[in-house]
Amino acid sequence: MYKEIIKPTLVLIIISVLVGTLLAVTYNVAGIADLATAGLSQADLEELKPSVMPAASSLKNAKVSVEDGSLLGVYADEGGSGTAIHIVTKGYGGDLKILVGVDTNGAVTGAAVTESAETPNLGSKVGEPAFIEQFVGKSGALAVDKDGGEIAAVAGATISSRAFTDGINKALEIYEQVKGEL
Amino acid sequence: MNYFRTFTKGLIKENPVLVMLLGTCPTLAVTTLAMNGLGMGAATTFVLVCSNVVISLLKNFIPKQVRLPSFIVIIAGFVTFVSFMLRSNFPELYEALGVFLSLITVNCIILGRAEMFASKNNVRASFLDGLGMGLGFTLALILIGAIREVLGSGTFFGLSIGDWFQPIGFFSSPAGGFFVFGCVIALVNVLSNYKMSSKKIGCASCPNASACGQAEKGEIAE
Amino acid sequence: MNKLLVSPSPHFFTKTDTSAIMFDVILALFPALIAGIVFFGPRALIVTLVCVVSCVAFEWLVRKIMKRSNTIGDYSAVVTGVLLAFNLPPAIPIWMAVLGSFFAIVIVKQLFGGIGQNFANPAITARIILLASFGTQMTTWSKPFGYQGGVDAVASATPLADLYWANPWDLFIGNVSGCIGEVSALALLLGGIYLSFRKVINPLVPLTFIGTVFVFTWVLGENPVNHILAGGLMLGAIFMATDYATTPPVLGGKLIFALGCGIITTLIRVFGNYPEGVSFAILLMNLLTPLIDRIPMVNPIGKRKKGGAA
Numbered sequence: 273m274y275k276e277i278i279k280p281t282l283v284l285i286i287i288s289v290l291v292g293t294l295l296a297v298t299y300n301v302a303g304i305a306d307l308a309t310a311g312l313s314q315a316d317l318e319e320l321k322p323s324v325m326p327a328a329s330s331l332k333n334a335k336v337s338v339e340d341g342s343l344l345g346v347y348a349d350e351g352g353s354g355t356a357i358h359i360v361t362k363g364y365g366g367d368l369k370i371l372v373g374v375d376t377n378g379a380v381t382g383a384a385v386t387e388s389a390e391t392p393n394l395g396s397k398v399g400e401p402a403f404i405e406q407f408v409g410k411s412g413a414l415a416v417d418k419d420g421g422e423i424a425a426v427a428g429a430t431i432s433s434r435a436f437t438d439g440i441n442k443a444l445e446i447y448e449q450v451k452g453e454l
Numbered sequence: 455m456n457y458f459r460t461f462t463k464g465l466i467k468e469n470p471v472l473v474m475l476l477g478t479c480p481t482l483a484v485t486t487l488a489m490n491g492l493g494m495g496a497a498t499t500f501v502l503v504c505s506n507v508v509i510s511l512l513k514n515f516i517p518k519q520v521r522l523p524s525f526i527v528i529i530a531g532f533v534t535f536v537s538f539m540l541r542s543n544f545p546e547l548y549e550a551l552g553v554f555l556s557l558i559t560v561n562c563i564i565l566g567r568a569e570m571f572a573s574k575n576n577v578r579a580s581f582l583d584g585l586g587m588g589l590g591f592t593l594a595l596i597l598i599g600a601i602r603e604v605l606g607s608g609t610f611f612g613l614s615i616g617d618w619f620q621p622i623g624f625f626s627s628p629a630g631g632f633f634v635f636g637c638v639i640a641l642v643n644v645l646s647n648y649k650m651s652s653k654k655i656g657c658a659s660c661p662n663a664s665a666c667g668q669a670e671k672g673e674i675a676e
Numbered sequence: 677m678n679k680l681l682v683s684p685s686p687h688f689f690t691k692t693d694t695s696a697i698m699f700d701v702i703l704a705l706f707p708a709l710i711a712g713i714v715f716f717g718p719r720a721l722i723v724t725l726v727c728v729v730s731c732v733a734f735e736w737l738v739r740k741i742m743k744r745s746n747t748i749g750d751y752s753a754v755v756t757g758v759l760l761a762f763n764l765p766p767a768i769p770i771w772m773a774v775l776g777s778f779f780a781i782v783i784v785k786q787l788f789g790g791i792g793q794n795f796a797n798p799a800i801t802a803r804i805i806l807l808a809s810f811g812t813q814m815t816t817w818s819k820p821f822g823y824q825g826g827v828d829a830v831a832s833a834t835p836l837a838d839l840y841w842a843n844p845w846d847l848f849i850g851n852v853s854g855c856i857g858e859v860s861a862l863a864l865l866l867g868g869i870y871l872s873f874r875k876v877i878n879p880l881v882p883l884t885f886i887g888t889v890f891v892f893t894w895v896l897g898e899n900p901v902n903h904i905l906a907g908g909l910m911l912g913a914i915f916m917a918t919d920y921a922t923t924p925p926v927l928g929g930k931l932i933f934a935l936g937c938g939i940i941t942t943l944i945r946v947f948g949n950y951p952e953g954v955s956f957a958i959l960l961m962n963l964l965t966p967l968i969d970r971i972p973m974v975n976p977i978g979k980r981k982k983g984g985a986a
Binding site: 275276279280281283287288292295298299302303304 | 519530531
Binding site for chain 1: 811951
């Protein structure tokens with residue numbers, strides 16, 4: 273009885289508790305909890321700023337009350353020129369994350385893809401300036417040309433173009449909801 | 455026991471990826487860049503060496519009924535530790551490896567070495583075995599990663615090889631991964647002068663034969 | 677003749693061999709080549725010649741290196757070269773055409789054992805590898821007759837991008853942008869009729885493929901006439917879905933193959949991310965061919981009928 277059931281059980285429990293305790297200690301020492309909620313780092317924001325909001329002086333994380341599955345974070349410009357909204361949308365290859373700059377009038381100032389799994393050389397082209405420039409200065413509900421809109425989709429990548437456009441629309445929508453809080 | 459051979463067998467002769475064909479999932483998934491291959495290989499080697507040593511130390515303490523759950527708990531512990539370390543110190547590599555970092559836990563190489571080697575050998579041999587196997591895994595990943603990165607992205611460890619080269623996107627895609635993987639296996643077979651003779655077919659020719667212990671019982675196909 | 681001659685089967689002899697069939701295919705491809713040269717100028721001929729020469733050269737070289745008997749005399753490498761060139765835009769850089777020939781002959785055909793052993797159509801697979809690798813160059817189309825104005829490579833949308841309102845007559849004769857050999861439905865049909873007449877291909881296969889696309893695009897509310905005239909459908913249905921090595925050998929299997937090609941083509945064209953789906957459809961069905969072959973469709977001689985005597 274002891275050798276067959278109790279001893280193996282005890283050994284497994286001891287090992288599991290030991291491993292769990294050591295991991296809990298590491299978790300706290302390495303400060304993993306703080307990393308989980310940080311979102312885009314200040315260095316990332318500096319790098320993205322020229323393409324997202326060239327007029328901004330410095331983007332800082334802003335806390336807002338809006339709860340939305342596709343909203344990753346809101347970053348307000350300290351100089352007051354606008355707000356950058358980090359959004360996730362469903363692309364062709366998986367999640368497509370976009371940081372969208374919106375000025376105080378609710379128009380797009382620029383955008384940048386922060387993470388994408390789109391087909392290289394096809395869908396990935398939505399991250400290139402030639403495509404993104406079409407959105408600058410626009411507001412309201414946008415659509416790609418195949419859906420009767422004004423945005424020329426990347427050749428051979430309608431789904432990625434559509435996903436990007438949806439992301440921009442969502443960001444503009446969220447901006448309208450949060451602008452009172454900023 | 456020949457400690458030198460224990461170490462070197464994992465590099466080519468019993469290379470876990472290219473000869474035993476274990477751990478192919480991370481091999482194919484993360485090797486779009488040589489750096490990812492190096493990172494994945496280093497993380498796996500660390501886990502492999504640590505788990506081999508700990509399991510070898512505990513081999514008389516762990517009853518055989520709970521052998522596999524205990525091994526997996528120990529391996530998962532080290533994997534989680536590695537992912538914490540990468541996340542706080544190398545966030546870019548952590549992002550690039552993604553889910554495959556956690557999946558080191560179920561990498562057949564690690565549980566395989568724990569079950570076949572570390573639980574039957576002393577600490578020193580287990581350490582060398584883990585290190586050799588881990589390095590063999592890392593070398594294979596760097597090789598595949600380098601080929602795919604040079605051809606698919608036109609860079610080598612992130613350094614551009616020049617504007618004259620037009621990257622062939624196919625090699626960055628999963629299909630290109632399979633293709634390069636197959637070519638590298640063929641190359642290793644040529645290098646190790648592997649010939650299919652009737653004597654070699656069967657359990658005795660399996661790279662795992664020495665650790666498996668069943669080889670003598672296996673029938674040799676004629 | 678006072679003796680009865682007894683010999684083992686087969687008792688019929690014909691002159692039909694691989695090179696004769698391949699020669700017929702090359703002849704059948706000529707109208708489309710001429711159409712390509714008329715619409716896209718000398719560049720189309722250069723790309724085709726480069727593909728043919730490099731395919732034959734690679735075939736010769738690989739067989740030499742692998743120490744196998746040489747097979748360039750059966751013209752199959754010539755056919756692969758022409759078909760590959762027909763699937764490329766006229767303005768493609770020459771070195772990409774050579775690279776495509778390398779993939780087609782060395783990787784897809786010879787590494788798997790050469791003619792008759794390859795599981796996928798070499799030209800189609802090479803085209804897909806090039807498309808996945810060089811999206812920009814593979815989708816930069818030249819305007820028909822653009823070469824006469826001195827402008828050789830103008831980016832211009834393929835009719836597939838805006839199919840509904842395209843002019844069916846232009847699509848039929850080939851006065852549109854596209855790959856070298858795919859633009860003229862008329863020229864391809866001439867080749868197809870010749871091959872059917874010579875019994876090299878079974879006309880039911882391309883008819884099923886094209887018919888499936890017609891029906892499904894019509895059901896989905898697209899313009900079915902333009903769908904069957906545009907893109908690589910005619911080229912794929914007549915010359916690639918009828919390849920001997922990579923499609924099922926028996927008629928039932930061939931029709932399942934063609935039906936599958938038609939359905940996948942329609943799905944990719946209407947819902948997919950790429951404008952054209954013919955090459956993907958044929959490759960996918962190539963991969964399914966071993967499974968289709970397992971469906972029993974030919975009754976062996978002497979098979980017992982259910983409940984009947986032997």
